[in-house]
Amino acid sequence: MENKDLMNAMGQIKVDYIKEAAENRAQKQTSNIVSLHQAKAKRGIVKLVGGIAAAFLLSVALPNTTPQVAHAMQELPGIGSYFKLVTFRNYSYESKTHSADVSVSKVKTVKSSDKTTAKQAQKSTKAINQAIAEETNKEIAAFKKSLKEKGYGSLTVKTNVVTNNTNWYVFRLSTTVSKADSMTTSQYYVLSKKTGKQVTLSGMFKSGYRKAFSKYIISQMEQAMKKDKNKSYFIKAKGDIDGFSQIKAKQNFYINKKNQLVIVFDQGEVGPMSMGAQSFVIPSKLVAKWQK
Secondary structure (H helix, E strand, O other), X not given: OOHHXXXXXXXXXXXHHHHHHHHHHHHHHHOOOXXXXXXXXXXXXXXXXXXXXXXXXXXXXXOOOXXXXXXXXXXXXXXXXXXXXXXEEEEEEEOOOEEEEEEEEEEEEOOOOOHHHHHHHHHHXXXXXXXXXXXXXXXXXXXXXXXXXOOOEEEEEEEEEEEEOOOEEEEXXXXXXXXXXXXXXXXXXXXXXXOOOEXXXXXXXXXXXXXXXXXXXXXXXXXXXXXXXXXXXXXXHHOOOOOEXXXXXXXXXXXXXXXXXXXXXXXXXXXXXXXXXXXXXXXXHXXXXXXX
C-alpha cells in the first residue's frame, strides 16, 4: 500500500464530502424556481452524489455485519471486494482414537476495473494460496503419521474471513492439534484492496517500529496483570530469560473491522497456554508516528 494512503485506510473519511452531498440533496428538495427540464437534470446529479455519499457511509457502518450485507456490498460500485474465499481442500477422518476436520479455502481475486491492481492481486493471492496449500499438506501428513501412535489425537484446520471492508481483506488460517493437550496456531493474511498487495509491517512502518510497538505492548501486559491477578505474561524485562522483549520481524498481525492495527501472539507465546492467543490493538497515534 502507498504510504500516503495508510492513515486514510485506517478509517478516515472525508466528512465534508458527505456533508456537501447532503446539502445538495436538500437544495434539490427546496428548489422550485428552475424549469422542469432543469429540475430533472439536477435531480439526476444530486441522486448520483447522494448515492456516492451513501456508499461511503455503508463502507463504515455496515461491513461484515451479516453475510447478506457483505455480499450486497460487493455488488455496489466503489465498494466491491477484490477477494473472496473458495474452498479447495477438505479432509476428514474418524476412528475410536483419532479425528480430523480440515476445510481450507484459497483466496480468489474478483475482477476489477483497475488492471494494475487486479494484476498485483493475482500475484499476491497465488503466493498466499501456495503457502496455505503447503501448510495444510504438512499438517495432514503429520496427522496421518500420528495414526500409528498410541493415544488420542485430533486435527482441525479452518479458514475464515476476519475483515472485509473498503480498504482491507483479511482472513485467517487456524490450526488446532490435540494430543495430550491442545495447541492452536493462526496465520493472518492481510490484503490491501487499493493496491492488491499482501501488506507487511516492515512495508508500512519506519525502522524502529518494532521497539516502539513492543514497548506499548509490554505496558499493556503490565497493566493487565495489575488489574487481574490471574493473568500472567512472560516478560524478559521482568526476569523471564525467555520472555517477550520485542515483536518479530515477521510478526503475526491483522487489520480489524475498525481499521485498527492488531498484533497477535499464538497460544503459549507470551503467556500460559491456558490464556489462549493474545492480541493487542496499537493506538492510531502510534501507528501514525511510525508510518513511512
